[in-house]
Every structure is written in structure tokens, then in C-alpha cells.
Amino acid sequence: xYNDLIQKAKTVLDTNFQPGGFTIPSKGLYPFQWKWxxxxxxxxxxxxxxxKAKKEIExxxxxxxxxxxxxxxxxxxxxxxxFPGPDFHQSHLSKESNPDYPSTGMVQPPVLxxxxxxxxxxxxxxxxxxxxxxxxxxxVFWNHEYFYKERDVTNEGLVYIYHNWESGTDNSPIxxxxxxxxxxxxxxxxxxxxxxxxxxxxxxxxxxxxYLYLIDIAKKYNYKDAKIAEHSxxxxxxxxxxxxxxxxxESLINLYKKLGGHADKIKQLETWQKQSVxxxxxxxxxxxxxxxxxxxxxxxxxxxxxxxxxxAALYAPIVDADxxxxxxxxxxxxxxxxxxxxxxxxxxxxxxxxxxxxxxGPVWINMNWILYLGLKRAGKTALAARIKADTLTLLERYGFxxxxxxxxxxxxxxxxxxxxxxxxWSAALFLDFVNEK
Ligand code: 9WN
Numbered sequence: 243x244y245n246d247l248i249q250k251a252k253t254v255l256d257t258n259f260q261p262g263g264f265t266i267p268s269k270g271l272y273p274f275q276w277k278w279x280x281x282x283x284x285x286x287x288x289x290x291x292x293x294k295a296k297k298e299i300e301x302x303x304x305x306x307x308x309x310x311x312x313x314x315x316x317x318x319x320x321x322x323x324x325f326p327g328p329d330f331h332q333s334h335l336s337k338e339s340n341p342d343y344p345s346t347g348m349v350q351p352p353v354l355x356x357x358x359x360x361x362x363x364x365x366x367x368x369x370x371x372x373x374x375x376x377x378x379x380x381x382v383f384w385n386h387e388y389f390y391k392e393r394d395v396t397n398e399g400l401v402y403i404y405h406n407w408e409s410g411t412d413n414s415p416i417x418x419x420x421x422x423x424x425x426x427x428x429x430x431x432x433x434x435x436x437x438x439x440x441x442x443x444x445x446x447x448x449x450x451x452x453y454l455y456l457i458d459i460a461k462k463y464n465y466k467d468a469k470i471a472e473h474s475x476x477x478x479x480x481x482x483x484x485x486x487x488x489x490x491x492e493s494l495i496n497l498y499k500k501l502g503g504h505a506d507k508i509k510q511l512e513t514w515q516k517q518s519v520x521x522x523x524x525x526x527x528x529x530x531x532x533x534x535x536x537x538x539x540x541x542x543x544x545x546x547x548x549x550x551x552x553x554a555a556l557y558a559p560i561v562d563a564d565x566x567x568x569x570x571x572x573x574x575x576x577x578x579x580x581x582x583x584x585x586x587x588x589x590x591x592x593x594x595x596x597x598x599x600x601x602x603g604p605v606w607i608n609m610n611w612i613l614y615l616g617l618k619r620a621g622k623t624a625l626a627a628r629i630k631a632d633t634l635t636l637l638e639r640y641g642f643x644x645x646x647x648x649x650x651x652x653x654x655x656x657x658x659x660x661x662x663x664x665x666x667w668s669a670a671l672f673l674d675f676v677n678e679k
Contacts, residue, residue: 244676247638254642254669255286259294262318263301268644268662271438273321275302277314278410279667281353282608286670288361289677295361296374299354303381305343307336310381310388312354313345314407325434331457336465347457347465348408351483352389354382355490359497364677376501383494383507389487390514392467395477395539399517400484400525402539404474405456409483409551411587413445414601415594416536416545417452417476423540424475426455443598443645443660479537481526482551488522489558491515515559522560532572548576549588550609556616566620573613574625583632584625585613586648597647597656604645604660607633607668611675630675642668 258265264275265283272279280302287295305316317328328344336347358375365371393401403409406417429451435444445453456476463469471477495511498504528535528544533552536545553573555561561569577585588595588603596602610633617626636646636659644661652658 244634244638248673248676251286251642251669251672252290254664255283255294255666256291258664258666260319263297264316264318265294265298265666267667268665270323271435271644271662273319273323275305275316275318277302277312277316277350278353278608281357282611282667283670284357285360285364286666286673288364289673292365292367292371299358299378303354303378305340305345306381306385307338307340309338309392310384311338311392312349312381312385313343314348314350315346317344323434323438325431326454326457330454332461333465335461338465346407347460348405349403350408351410351486352385352490353486354385355493355497356486358382359493360674362497362500364674372500375497379494379497379501380507382490383511386487386491386494386511386514395471398521398525399514399519400479400521400537401487402471402477403480403483404460404470404476406453406476409478409480411482411549411551411601413449413599414549414551415588415592416547416549416551418594419545420476420478420538420540421449421452424452424455426451429454439661444600475540477539478545479526479539480551481522481534481536482554484518484522484526485534485551485554485558485560488515488518488555488560491518492559519560522555523565527565532568534569547589547592547594548572550577550585550606550613553585553616554609554612556620557612558616561620563620566622570617570620570622570625578625578628581650582648583636583646583650584629584648585610585632587645590648597649598660600645600661603648605632605636605648606645607637607671611671614675633675634672637668637672642672644668 266273267276267279280298284295284298306312331346333339333345333347362371389401406412459474460470491511495508498508525537526534528546531548533548534555538545553569556569576589583605586603587601587606610629614626614629640659642665643659643663644665647656647658
């Protein structure tokens, strides 16, 4: 079963793998190395080409900054098919940046801890993988240290993001109310994404003005975290981002225990973890909605909308059985209509839902993978089986697209597979789903 598709998935990954030792997410549209993509991609390679899996991680971690920061994009090579590129981001403005690797000055969800643990679980030769992990793990620990030192402005164990691109869920309707508080200049720039993908599936030009303006503010302060926290109109505690951090803390603890020694680091991780879990539950849970939500630190209030990020906590050691039950009910009730594939990226009953546009509604394979493992962790096997079956159906029906229409019956003017084609993490996580033991 799936033999043809498995072969195609490997071809997508092998074709997107570059001579520089990293994998582009999709040709033309995303021609560099992205942080959370690299993590999911390494999991895919771990199933059939361990050398490439390790290389992906190593190449990304080589670009780490002096303060432990790992950038969201590393511009290993030049390309004129993407905007904004290295000339706009100017990472060299930061005295902490890595002079050998031009990059952005922002981050992406901290997936690397659990990626390393997942790679160890899937490979045959555990000894060799553990040896590799021993050479990389301190860099990931150091990255967590960066987050807790520089991004926890309220000292409660939750880290902020200052840009929608840091969330990974780039033009989610969650940010709309923040955009409404800003009035950025109208930039003159040439969009590149809309020459690869239909504009109806991408953010608007005005949204890009906001994205660029936030980067300009960060640049004005040479990417100094404390200054960004003071001056950025966008300062958010994201439940996906923080759940990934907590999940990765757990994985780092497990891996350090397997490696032996490292008592100080384990103790530090446990201390961070305790505070993070408590604050996540008290600050990000919305009783009325029965879900975790984003928190706007500038407005000092929750952003009361449910999206797929609201359930990422199921994958981490965050919720007790009662809260897991509430989350699963909300997921089923809001997203589980039989006319829809699981799981739309935004509440399908909301006015802000858009089934075709980027993160405003479509299904994403990496989110489905996180939710699948979360539902399994919570012991919800039936719903977990449904999300896995839906994921495989989407990939079989449309191919390795970047995102998908959640509607099982799409209107005649829509295709159903959207964004970039031959998209790496869709292929990589497909391999993980079908090779599951
Ligand atoms: C900006 C690479 C990245 C993903 C993000 C996805 C999209 C970039 C863009 O592509 O964002 O980072 O230009 O739209 O939203 O999650 O990591 O695949």
C-alpha cells in the first residue's frame, strides 16, 4: 500500500535537498533553509537516508548565533525568487549574529528537541543516532536558554514572538486585531511569492506592509530583544510556539537521561518546565472557548479565537485528563464536521475563516502530524485515527502540496491542493505517518 506515493515522497525530498547540505521547502517559492521545516524534513529523511537527516540538522545548527538564537531562515545560497531576502533582513546589524551565515533576525517554533527524539525513535541504529545527538543536543539546550533569558519578558516561563513569521502560522486571522492597531507605511516592493502561487492563496499586499514594518522596527534596534519587546506593536504569547518549547524541553530531558550525566542541564530544564506548564495553563486557557488561545502582551489580554494551534498542547506534557477532554470536545465540535477533513487551521464557523488562503483555514500536514500525536498521547485513538486517515486521503487525492482545502467537496473553481507543490514537509511527514510502527 502507498508504494507509489512513498517513492514520490522520497523523490520530492531528494530533489529539494541541496548540495549545501540543506533542503528547500519548495522550489522557487521557498529557496532557502527554514527552521521548523528543517526539523520536519529531518524526520522524513530519518526513515530512509540517515546521512541527509543528520546533515539537515547540522547545517541548520551551524548557523546558530552567539547568544543561542537559531534563525527562521538561513540564506545559505543566493536566490532572486524570494522576497524579503538577506538584503532586507540584514542580520549583520545584530552583534550576536553569525557572520558566516546571513539569516533573518527572527525565530520559528522550537521543534528541534522533539525532532531529535523522534529521529532516534525511527532509526534502526540507535547507537549511531545517539552519538550524533550527543554532538548537537547542547546547541538545542542553548537555544532554549536563549528563549528563557531573552524572550520571557514577564518572567513566567512563556516566551513571546514579535512577528507573525515567528509563529509559523503566518497570516492567521489571529493577527488581524493587531494589524488594526498599526498603520505601517505603504512599501514599494516586488512580491515574488505571487509569481509562484495564485494571489488568492497568499497574504495581501497590505498584510506584507505590516510584516515588513515589524522587521524594520527590529532592525532599528539592531535586533536587540529587550528593545524589540519595548517597541514592537506585535508581542504575543503563542500556544503553538510555547507548546513546542515545552514538548522539546521534555525531549531534551529524555535524551540527556539516555546519554547519561548532564545533571545540571536536566535540573535546569525541569525548573523551566514546571513554570512554563503552570503559566501555560493559567494564562492561555480560555474557559468559555474550551481551548488554549494566543495572548497579546501589548494589549495585555487574550485573543479569543480558536485555531489549530489551540490544540498543540495535547502533544506536550501540559494538560491533565480533564482539560484534555475539554480540548478534544472543542476540536471535535468546531472542526470535526463530517463534511470537512481534519483539521482546518482556523475555526470554520468564524467570519474570518477562508478555506483557500494560507493559514486562514486550509489544512496543513505538519499541524495534522502534531495533533495526531497529541490525540494519541491523550488516549483519543478514534479521533487520532481519523486525522491520520484524512491526512493520507488529502495527500493521495491532491499530491504533496503545501496546504489543502478542508472541504471534502470543493467548488468547481477550486482545486483543493494549494500553495507550493512538491512541498518538503508534506512529503517528509507522509513518510513518518506511513512508516509508523
Ligand atoms: C515565511 C517555509 C515557510 C513555513 C511557514 C509558512 C511559509 C514564509 C512565507 O513558508 O512562510 O516564513 O514566505 O510565506 O507559513 O510556516 O515555515 O515553508
